[in-house]
Amino acid sequence: MDVVRICSELIKIRSENPPGDTREAAEYIALILDSMGIRSDITEGTPGHCNVISRDQSSALMLSGHIDVVPAMEEGWDIPPYAGVIDDTYVHGRGSTDMKGGCAAVLTAVERAVNEYGGVPVSLAFVCDEEGGGRSGTRYLIEKQLIHPCDVLIAEPTPAFAPSVGQKGICRFEVEFTGTPGHSSLFPLVGDSAIMQAFSFMEWMAELHTRVYPQSDELERLINHSICISDVAEVQDLSPIFRQIMYNPGLISGGERVNIVAQKCLLTMDMRLPWGCDCDAVLGEICSHVPESAKVTPLTRANASLTDPESFLVQSTCDAVSSVYNVPSHPMVQWAASDARALRKAGFRAIEYGPGELSLLHGLNERVRIDQLRSAEEIYFRLIDTYRKRYG
Known part of the structure; x- marks a missing residue:
């Protein structure tokens, strides 16, 4: 053959x-x-x-x-x-x-x-x-x-x-945000937008991304070698890819009508976790950074x-x-x-x-x-x- x-x-x-x-x-x-x-x-x-x-x-x-x-x-x-x-x-x-x-x-x-x-x-x-x-x-x-x-x-x-x-590990989850509807002409003074809740959460995710996870000497050698031989278009510094949480809000849908303050918004997130980052611990942090009315549903979890x-x-x-x-x-x-x-x-x-x-x-x-x-x-x-x- x-x-x-x-x-x-x-x-x-x-x-x-x-x-x-x-x-x-x-x-x-x-x-x-x-x-x-x-x-x-x-x-x-x-x-x-x-x-x-x-x-x-x-x-x-x-x-x-x-x-x-x-x-x-x-x-x-x-x-x-x-x-x-x-x-x-x-x-x-x-x-x-x-x-x-x-x-x-x-x-x-x-x-x-x-x-x-x-x-x-x-x-x-x-x-x-x-x-x-x-x-x-x-x-x-x-x-x-x-x-x-x-x-x-x-x-x-x-x-x-x-x-x-x-x-790297992987953590995929959904967050269903629930707001308080109202007339669009009165927002943001009246109503609590589920869409804006999702935006605030994504701002916190951007902060989470900046956290650098320290690695063992063995993993540092592997990571440094991986950086040297990897080629990712338009990425000058590959270090964050290996040492930090990467995240992508891949799917988002929300709102009922353009003139209603959004009551519901569903966000699906994909995170890639470095060595030393525990998936369950991160999910715990996530639950503490969404409103009490929000529901977090894990989809895929692996360190x-x-x-x-x-x-x-x-x-x-x-x-x-x-x-x-x-x-x-x-x-x-x-x-x-x-x-x-x-x-x-x-x-x-x-x-x-x-x-x-x-x-x-x-x-x-x-x-x-x-x-x-x-x-x-x-x-x-x-x-x-x-x-x-x-x-x-």
């Missing part, structure tokens, strides 16, 4: 989330595994939300990737997003970077291992619903005990020389997580990266979330490493470099070989 062709074929199989139907992509992968002699099962967290897992889940190492992608409109793309076009340098299309390219590299690395060893000393999990929080994907597999704690590499896109060993940078998994992955690229490889941490947090919470040692153009993640003209696909395949193959030698 060729990693470039597999990546292109996966892109052509539409698996946008929402709606999250990954059956066709799961069946395609199951057929590939069957051609290698690897028995697998397709499981549904909810109808159409399909995962593919190898039947043998007893290995010390698991390779994993998600097969759902964020939606793409045709408008604005130089090449249609689901055409899977291959040129001399790239494979183009939605999911090429996030993360069907990584899934393709896993499949071809596993095939090489099967051909060389006659068996594969790794477990496999290709999951749905990562883009939707993993309820029907990784979290479902954990809850049903279909996968078991081990070392796991997720083929998420990362910088070429740095596996990711940690992610920042980290896999030991000195662990066999991390060191073996860094060694594989170094040997392929002939440069030193050191781990990093990320500001975004992934399935890794659910896996770590369940007792897995999880890291991320995979091919991709990070600047185009979830954006227009998503693509992945062909040389990165081939390098990722080689790195995964070497990692498989390392675990085979250690664990048999």
